[in-house]
Structures are given as structure tokens and as C-alpha cells.
Amino acid sequence: MTDQEALFEYLLRLGDSTLILGHRISEWCGHAPVLEEDIALANTALDLIGQTQMWLGLAAEVEGAGRSADELAMLRDVWDFRNLLLVEQPNGDFGQTMMRQCLFDAFHIELLTALSQSDDNRIAGISAKALKEVTYHLDRSSETVIGLGDGTEESHRRMQAALDLLWPYVGEMVTPDAVDTAMHAAGIAPDLTALRARFDTRIDAILTDATLVKPDSTYAQTGGKTGFRHSEHLGHLLTQMQWLQRAYPGAAW
Amino acid sequence: MIPDVATIWTWLDQVPDPEIPVISVVDLGIVRDVAWHGDTLEVAVTPTYSGCPATSVIAMDIETALYDRGVRNVRIRTQIAPAWTTDWLSDTGRAKLLAYGIAPPSPAGGPEACPQCGGTALTRISQFGSTPCKAHWRCDTCLEPFDYFKCI
Structure with missing residues (x-):
């Protein structure tokens, strides 16, 4: 893999993760438990999809094959997606959605903080922009996880179940592979091992306040960011997300 | 020309x-x-x-x-x-927002006063409001909800 190919892969990871999570939480639009949460989820989805436009726009430029950000988003199939497994997991109940969000946000904020110092000015610029938005995302998701975890017996039980269910997807975010290592060596991306320590500190503090117990396991599901093996959920998501472009190729607003 | x-x-x-x-x-x-x-x-x-x-x-x-x-x-x-x-919002812009009923951004992380009655006892309802740039607050004095243009 050349440096250029590794950079393209890396940008797909960033853009596909925000795209798939943005789509997932937009599924709540009109269905959230209360109006304020509905609006907050839709706003978060909007931020993530806006970030996707920037990441996939840059990915398309780096690829130099004449594909646009829209084409990358709407015309690739499951095996070409490079998003983290965590973000393609189904919404479950509201608590499970917010637990997934909090785990991702705590990672995302650390990643963007580091990437805003990237040697690649384009990546640094997008990250500095996105970081401002993600600060609000984490504020809200962590407050909600704490509120529900340290809430009623029922909300506590559901949040612990959500954490137990999603924990095996955390490892993939913070464990470096060949692409991450190449990007770190090139001065583009941070050392994920060092980032993991900062992520752990954040998430431990949130879970403690939420009276939740972090599973005593480091087992990690992998295969999302490499594209080696996505979970079955991604294909179902794409049938919804890509339906219009598949049914009416080239349809424009 | x-x-x-x-x-x-x-x-x-x-x-x-x-x-x-x-x-x-x-x-x-x-x-x-x-x-x-x-x-x-x-x-x-x-x-x-x-x-x-x-x-x-x-x-x-x-x-x-x-x-x-x-x-x-x-x-x-x-x-x-x-x-x-x-920070790039002009002073004129801030004054116009306030007159329109939207509390302008404040470095303290929340609105300074209710844009309707000027009350300072305020409650945050949601960090996310009707547009991406606004949060949703309520005045505890006049009990009216209002938009706050949030700081970023």
C-alpha cells in the first residue's frame, strides 16, 4: 500500500464512521422519547453528515479517480465501507443509542483533538471545525449516560446491558493496525495506543458517575475499519440509505 | 465599471x-x-x-x-x-439577535439574560435547539422558552 492509498483508506475510515453513525441516529427522527431528544439526535446526525461531506470530499480528492463524495457515500457496497463496527450497530432502545454515542464521542473528541494538530493542513482544518461540534455531542451523550445509569433501577439495568453489549466494539476504535501505524509515521494521525489511555480516563470517569461497571474483558470485534468483515447490520442500513441512488441513478435535488 | x-x-x-x-x-x-x-x-x-x-x-x-x-x-x-x-458575530448582529428574541452567545456558556423580560434565573432545556447553532432555554421569571445562540 502506497502512502497515498493509506491516506485514502484513512479518510474513508473517518468519513464512513461519521456517515454511518449520522444515518443511524437519523433513524430516530420522529421517534425519540421526547421532542427535545428528537431534535438533539437530528442535530447531531446533521453535524456528523456535514463532517462526512468534508472527509469524503477530501478522500475523493486524494483518490483522484473522478469520484465525488456523494458517489463514495451512495455507490459503494458493504465490502468497500471502512467505518468502525460500533457505529453500524442497531439503535436498540434510546439508552443503547446513547451508550453507543457516548462511547464513540469519547473516542471522537480525542481523535479530533489530536488530528487538529496533523501535519496535513486539510485534515487539521476539518478536525478543528468538527471538534467544536463534537464537544457538544459528548457533553450531551455523557450527561445522558450518567443520568440514565444513575437513574431508576430499570434505566440502570438497561444502560448496563447496553454497555455489556457494545463494549466488544470499543477495542477496534483504539487499537492501531497497519493503516493507523502508517498514518502516525507520516505525521498525519496520532498514536492510537497513547490515545487509548486518554480515552480510558474519560470513559472511566463517565461510567463511574453513571454507576456502571466496565466489562472486565479486552475482547474486541474487528473487521470494520479494514473492511474485512462488517456485521450483518451494515448491509441492511445501506439498503435504506442508498435506496434512492440505486433506484434512480444520478437523481439530483 | x-x-x-x-x-x-x-x-x-x-x-x-x-x-x-x-x-x-x-x-x-x-x-x-x-x-x-x-x-x-x-x-x-x-x-x-x-x-x-x-x-x-x-x-x-x-x-x-x-x-x-x-x-x-x-x-x-x-x-x-x-x-x-x-466571536466573529458583529456587535450589530448581537444586538439584532437580542431584539429578535434570541439570546446572543456568551463566553460563560449560557445566556446572560432572558431576551423577553431580562430575567437572569434561567434553565437549560436542551443543548440542541431548532437549528444547529441554537440551544433551547427557559426563563424561570417569565416562564417563556427562548433560543440561545450557542458559543462555538
Whole structure:
């Protein structure tokens, strides 16, 4: 893999993760438990999809094959997606959605903080922009996880179940592979091992306040960011997300 | 005759923000640069929030406004860095927001006072409001809800 190919892969990871999570939480639009949460989820989805436009726009430029950000988003199939497994997991109940969000946000904020110092000015610029938005995302998701975890017996039980269910997807975010290592060596991306320590500190503090117990396991599901093996959920998501472009190729607003 | 850049700025100051029409795109601080490149006018615009749907409408409104003034070749350049900050909101813009019923951004992380009655006992309802740039608050004195233009 050349440096250029590794950079393209890396940008797909960033853009596909925000795209798939943005789509997932937009599924709540009109269905959230209360109006304020509905609006907050839709706003978060909007931020993530806006970030996707920037990441996939840059990915398309780096690829130099004449594909646009829209084409990358709407015309690739499951095996070409490079998003983290965590973000393609189904919404479950509201608590499970917010637990997934909090785990991702705590990672995302650390990643963007580091990437805003990237040697690649384009990546640094997008990250500095996105970081401002993600600060609000984490504020809200962590407050909600704490509120529900340290809430009623029922909300506590559901949040612990959500954490137990999603924990095996955390490892993939913070464990470096060949692409991450190449990007770190090139001065583009941070050392994920060092980032993991900062992520752990954040998430431990949130879970403690939420009276939740972090599973005593480091087992990690992998295969999302490499594209080696996505979970079955991604294909179902794409049938919804890509339906219009598949049914009416080239349809424009 | 080619209008000078200062004149262009005054024209742009009359282009309203599509979501909050009382302030102009210049008040909002999203027009970062105006420059002639030959016979093409380049306007650099920075988005407020990455996914703000108003961004493409704003670009179209700017082009239309300039076209109406006789500027035929306009290029809108999206400038991401440095990222937009509410510090770029002009003082006029802040005053207009307040008069319109939206509490302007405050470095303290929350509104200073209720835009309706001036009360200072305030409760945050949600960090996310009717548009990406606003949060939802309530005044404990007059009990009215209001929008707060949040700091970023």
C-alpha cells in the first residue's frame, strides 16, 4: 500500500464512521422519547453528515479517480465501507443509542483533538471545525449516560446491558493496525495506543458517575475499519440509505 | 465599471441569513473575504456548522444578490479553516439577535439574560435547539422558552 492509498483508506475510515453513525441516529427522527431528544439526535446526525461531506470530499480528492463524495457515500457496497463496527450497530432502545454515542464521542473528541494538530493542513482544518461540534455531542451523550445509569433501577439495568453489549466494539476504535501505524509515521494521525489511555480516563470517569461497571474483558470485534468483515447490520442500513441512488441513478435535488 | 470591494461588502451586508433573517451574512461573520480575480469576484464563505442546511442557501443568496447588482461572474469559495467562531458575530448582529428574541452567545456558556423580560434565573432545556447553532432555554421569571445562540 502506497502512502497515498493509506491516506485514502484513512479518510474513508473517518468519513464512513461519521456517515454511518449520522444515518443511524437519523433513524430516530420522529421517534425519540421526547421532542427535545428528537431534535438533539437530528442535530447531531446533521453535524456528523456535514463532517462526512468534508472527509469524503477530501478522500475523493486524494483518490483522484473522478469520484465525488456523494458517489463514495451512495455507490459503494458493504465490502468497500471502512467505518468502525460500533457505529453500524442497531439503535436498540434510546439508552443503547446513547451508550453507543457516548462511547464513540469519547473516542471522537480525542481523535479530533489530536488530528487538529496533523501535519496535513486539510485534515487539521476539518478536525478543528468538527471538534467544536463534537464537544457538544459528548457533553450531551455523557450527561445522558450518567443520568440514565444513575437513574431508576430499570434505566440502570438497561444502560448496563447496553454497555455489556457494545463494549466488544470499543477495542477496534483504539487499537492501531497497519493503516493507523502508517498514518502516525507520516505525521498525519496520532498514536492510537497513547490515545487509548486518554480515552480510558474519560470513559472511566463517565461510567463511574453513571454507576456502571466496565466489562472486565479486552475482547474486541474487528473487521470494520479494514473492511474485512462488517456485521450483518451494515448491509441492511445501506439498503435504506442508498435506496434512492440505486433506484434512480444520478437523481439530483 | 467594476464595483470596488468596499461596495461589495455593503451589498453583502444586505443579504439576510436564511434561518435568522434579522441578521446579515456579514453580521454572522461567515463572509471571510471578497476579492476580484480578473473579472471574477471570489467570495470566501465559511460554514457555521458542518451540516448546516442553510449553507448552500446562503451561497445561492449571495450569488443572486450580486447578480442583481450586475456582477455576472461570482465564485463562492468554501473556506473551512480557521473554523467559524461565534466571536466573529458583529456587535450589530448581537444586538439584532437580542431584539429578535434570541439570546446572543456568551463566553460563560449560557445566556446572560432572558431576551423577553431580562430575567437572569434561567434553565437549560436542551443543548440542541431548532437549528444547529441554537440551544433551547427557559426563563424561570417569565416562564417563556427562548433560543440561545450557542458559543462555538
